[in-house]
Amino acid sequence: MQTDKIRNFCIIAHIDHGKSTLADRMLEYTGTITDRKMQEQVLDKMDLERERGITIKAQAVTIEHQGYELNLIDTPGHVDFAYEVSRSLAACEGALLVIDAAQGVEAQTMANIYLALEHDLEIIPVINKIDLPSANPQRVKEQLLDIGIDPDEAILASAKEGTNIDQILEAIIERVPAPYNGENQPLKALVFDTLYDSYQGVIAYVRVMEGSVKKGDKILLMSNQKSYEVDEVGFFSPAMQKKDELSSGEVGYIISGIKDVRNCRVGDTITLKNNPAAKALPGYQKVQPMVFSGLYPTDNADYEVLKEALEKLQLNDASFTFEPETSEALGFGFRCGFLGLLHMEVIQERLEREYDLDLVITAPSVEYQIIKKNGEELRIENPAAFPEQSEIDKIKEPFVTAEIHLPEEYVGQAMELCQDNRGEFKDMQYIDQDRVTLKYEMPLSEIITDFFNQLKSKTRGYATLDYELEGYKESKLVKLDILINKEVVDALSTIVHDENSYQQGNALVRRLKEVIPRHMFKVPIQAAVGGKIIARVNIPAMRKNVLQKCYGGDVSRKRKLLEKQKEGKKRMKQVGSVEIPQEAFMTVLERDENA
Amino acid sequence: MPNLNFSLANALYIHLPFCSSKCPYCDFYSVKYSKQRVDLYWFALFMELEELSQKVNNNLLQTIYIGGGTPSLIEPFYIRELIKKIKKNFKLIPTAEITVEVNPASINEDKIIGLKRAGVNRLSVGIQSFNDQHLDFLGRKSSSEKNKKILTLIDQYFGNYSADLIFALPEQSLNEFADDLETMLSFKPPHISLYNLEIHENTPFYKRYHSGELKLPSEELDAEMYELAVDNLKAADYQHYEISNFSQRGYRARHNYLYWLFEPYLALGPGAAAFDGSCRSQNIADLNQYLDHYNPQKRSFKELISDGAADNSNLFPPNIESKIRTLNCLEPKEKMAEYSFLALRTAQGLFYHKFYSQFKVGVKKVFKEEIEELKSKQLIKEGNERIYLTERGKELANEVFLKFLLD
Structure with missing residues (x-):
């Protein structure tokens, strides 16, 4: 064309x-x-x-x-x-x-x-x-x-x-202007998305900027210098339709037997091996996960199923990472990296839906840089893996510039929220007479708690949030441990700012009391920093749990109620002698409205 | 009509789905009471009864329970005709228990006498509370005074009756409940049923509870009330023969006891469920559909009686394949679960030999680990070839019952 x-x-x-x-x-x-x-x-x-x-x-x-x-x-x-x-x-x-x-x-x-x-x-x-x-x-x-x-x-x-x-x-x-005509130049095709097909391998969605590509061509991915032979090119209508050639200005797909999406990343430039372009298209970056959380099967027997599911999902999504991890509380699972919270939720939901898995998900964390007193540098994205407080010299955490667009009337609430989340005000601009853009520098770790939800609720849904990684900065951070029935539950550990540790420790044990059901015995829940207990609540022992009315016509209905109770118990994670519901591991995330 | 085998059933439940107003905690099926509706309903009820009696042969009925709804709204005349008809179509043992549920708000001396003359020999009266505020909260149209007056009357005419009490109401104090209990015990009713307020789906209370408007007392207070009742009732010589039921010697609820023994039973009326030992058959909980089915020509019961035609079974065309019932047959593991938790509700508990004769396998074979665990937690005790709930086990009975649900 x-x-x-x-x-x-x-x-x-x-x-x-x-x-x-x-x-x-x-x-x-x-x-x-x-x-x-x-x-x-x-x-x-x-x-x-x-x-x-x-x-x-x-x-x-x-x-x-x-x-x-x-x-x-x-x-x-x-x-x-x-x-x-x-x-x-x-x-x-x-x-x-x-x-x-x-x-x-x-x-x-x-x-x-x-x-x-x-x-x-x-x-x-x-x-x-x-x-x-x-x-x-x-x-x-x-x-x-x-x-x-x-x-x-x-x-x-x-x-x-x-x-x-x-x-x-x-x-x-x-x-709309016609695309630049670069038909006589060497091939430059921009990869703007990829899809994995189990028969054909990676399907690269491309826009040909210059040159052309056809079946049989030897192509080269400019970021990693890997080369492949083209099996098929075509366009979407919206189903895939084969075509002889994709030429300058066109949008379509290239299939070339690439078996791993990580070898064909969004933003990369495809050129021809025998007639390569001198320079790749601008703007390529390898996207890195920013948010990490542990995924564990509720039933340890599902570990292999989870592993296979993660492998399959990764085939389609190069931005998502995972590696095996062990938790004392949760057993064998995976530390997974995501682009953000939505990305995390999407992957979790797909695992639960498409693979019928029951998962325990730990609160999301960012990657911290730790400089130990002996000079050793560590990058850690799992709070449980933090070294002892006494060994740590400095901790750095990722900061972002957050841009919040919102109607002017909510500016006050939004600014308060940013400040509560350790945000530092940078700028405020009026877009028009009643629309404002706020700029804050904030720790990423604050954004990935339920900041966005709170922002939405405080602005009646009107605010939008964008953020961009700025870099790492030193912060006074400590590891907040949670002990349930006197045992540290590693999967509940979080990293918090020193100044907020008492308040957050208190809030967290109270929230855990709400979600962990009563047991036959009293269950103490404690928060500790560096071995020192800073907050404690008790879940009293169960006193009464009985369906008092049970007669003829009602028996099966009562049985179903009991079955529901049992189902609920099954979905909990047994840690020591205490059964902890899945949502407990996410309550770490929430912030108290009135805190 | 599902084919159930009722040959062993010797209990009959009849549902009278009429109330003057609906109590906000109740999830039983009922419609607004009107004389005309009752009259149409009675015709239909007789039809269903006729149909049923043709299917069961020579069953010896030991108990009849007429529940609701509010059966005391209905003229004793209807109850008399109903019992007459049952006696005609079934065999009753001479000492059969015939219970009718009554509400103090809709009963009086004449009706009490009328019920007694109709052949009723046991009343179950929904007292619920002797506190006017609590009665009002529960939507009961009675008062403390009225409740006392009715109890005195019932006691005068009926040697055998039961009174219900509800506890663990929002904002109810332990002392308030102790007062209720004391008042109740001053009447020395032969039988007392005791329930904590349960919040059921599809009731006004359910909505209020989930919106946070209704706050139930803490588990601790709920337990203290229950323990207080158990202690006081025992001291007054009542037998705690089922989790929620207490009786003087010889006055257990025979009808309900058959439920806990997993015995089969027959049932009539919309929303009522029958059981043949394996399957439950439940009538549709909709009076209009029930009437369409059993009284499509909207015939009046009173006319029928004055014609003397009620005994003419030709009037009843019972051969319509019923669309007004749903049948639910229990899987073996469901049956085991229900059998076990019903048995464990009683003070006697679960007898090993009875379980074996039901399921041809030993209970300790199926639930070996569970029984050991529950024993070690002191929720159940074992003795004399049976297991039964401890006092603590009665309060935490669900924790016990859960163990008898198989995967």
Whole structure:
């Protein structure tokens, strides 16, 4: 295809402004999808994505329209996947900016605009959901004017009802610039996502920036210099369709027998072995996990199943790491690394759903740098593995710059929350008259507790959060141990700031008292720092547990109640003589509302 | 109609699903009482009874229990006709126990006499409390005074009766409960049932409890109340013969005891469940569907009686395959669990030879480790070829019962 007949674009939107519905409508309108019974929102493939209304993996689809090849790249919509998003945008020349006609410009809309501008994308504003009774497109246009976007360029549409989809397609053709024509240059293809298929190996989603690639070519991955022979190239419609060649400007896939996604990472440049490009495309980085937690099977017998499941998941996700780990309390399990909390939740949910595993998950932690008094340096992401307090000279922890977009009225609450989480104020900017961006420097460890949830609840859901790793800084940190029935439960240890240790120790033992059920005997719960007990509560012994009423017609119902109780017990982890429910290991995360 | 084998059943439960108002803790099936509904219902009930009696042959009934709902709302005339009909269609042993549940709010001397004349020989009266505030909280339309008056009347006409008391109410103090208990004991009822307030799904209390509005007393207080009751009742010569039931010698609830012995029983009425030793068959808990099925022409019971036609079984077309029942047959392990925890509810406990004759395997073979563990925790005791709950075991009975659920 000639480059002047190609348009590459993405859709960016605040959550729930109708991104996926618009994509579906465009596919239907252009006949890319003929089956009317298609599942809603074709592009979000995983159940999880559909349920949560978020996109986790990038997707691509080629739309043919009036002799043009329109490549739509759907991007993930969460801060955990910021790097993947940036690579998807780098593969495009234009962006549809979807704004809800009733909700108007939101904080995330702004973040998206900045992102698009950063990648030099032509922005086409689409005011969606004009069918809603509460739609107010005029107000949205005024808002656009405020933020420096020409409101006359905006297209009024209803993705739900299919209104003005033709105008949007026309605008893509007219306004999005054609890709640069580099057909005579050596191949440079940007990998913006990968998928693993057990038959074909790694399927690399690529945007060819320069040159071309076809079956039989010997390709070279520029970051690791590994070379492979191409088995197949093609495009998505949205199913994979073979093609003879992918050439400059086009979006599609390359299959070349790569067996491990870690050898073909997002952001890498594919070139030809015999005619390599002089320089890789800019912006490649190997994404590193930032959040770590222990995953343990509730039933130790499931260890092998968990291991196989983790291996399978990793085939598809190079950003997720795991290695074996042993806990005195929890037995054999794995220390896993994730991009962020959402990434962690997604992996956990997939393990529980797709592999039917019952897991105990320890509270997430960051990677600490420890300099011991003897000069030895350690990197530790498991609090249980911390050396003795007396051996430690310094501890450094990762800090991030957090950017919070929110309506002005919530600024006070958000600032308070940041300060409570050891945030240091950096900057505050007005985006428009009632929208604000706050910048804080904060320890990453504070962000990965339930900071985001609290931020959401304190701002009635309006705030959005982005963060970027700044580097490591020294902090006065201590290890907070928890003893249950006089025994240290290593999986409950956390790293906290020295100044907060009493308060957090107290709060934690109280929360554990709430979630650990009574036993036949009294169970003391203690918090300790460096061997010194700083907080204690007792769970009293069970006194009464009996169904007092049990007669004829009711017997089976009572049995079912008992069965439920038993099921609940089974899901607990036996530590010493105490049964600890799974959620106890996550309560470490929570913060007391009134603390 | 599911094919159950009722040949050994000698207990009959009849559900009368009518209440003047619904108590917010109760999850039994009931509808609003009206004379007309009762009349239509009685016709249907007779039909089901006729149908049932054709399926069971020569069963000797030892107990009849008429529960609800609020059976005392219903004119004794209907109860009399019902007992007459049962006696006609079944064989009753001469000393059969015939119990009717009554609510102090809807009973009076005439009705008590009427019930006695109808052949009822045992009443179960829902006293629940002698504290006006607590009665109000429980949605009971009676008062402390009324409860006392009714107990005196019942005591006058019935030698055998039972009174219910509820404890562990929100904000109830140990002293308040002690007062309730003392008042109850001053009447020396032959039988007392004692329940802590349980929060059941689909009740107004359930919603209030989960919204945090209702706070139940601590486990400690709940246990202290129970222990106080057990001690006082024992001191007053009551036998603690089941976790929640106490009686003077010779006054155990015979009907309920058959449930705990895992004996089969028959049942009539919407929501009622019958048991044949392996399967439970439950009638749909919906009066309208029940009436559609058994009284589709909406015939009046009183007319039927005045015609003298109630005895004409041709009127009853019982051959419709029933769509108003669900059948649930127990898996062997479910049966073992139910058998065990029902037996353990009683003071006698679980007899090894009875378990063996039910399941053809020894209880100590199936639950060897469990029994040892429970013994070591002093929740059960073993003696004379049986196991039974200790005093502590009665308070923590669920911990015991859980061990008898097989995977």
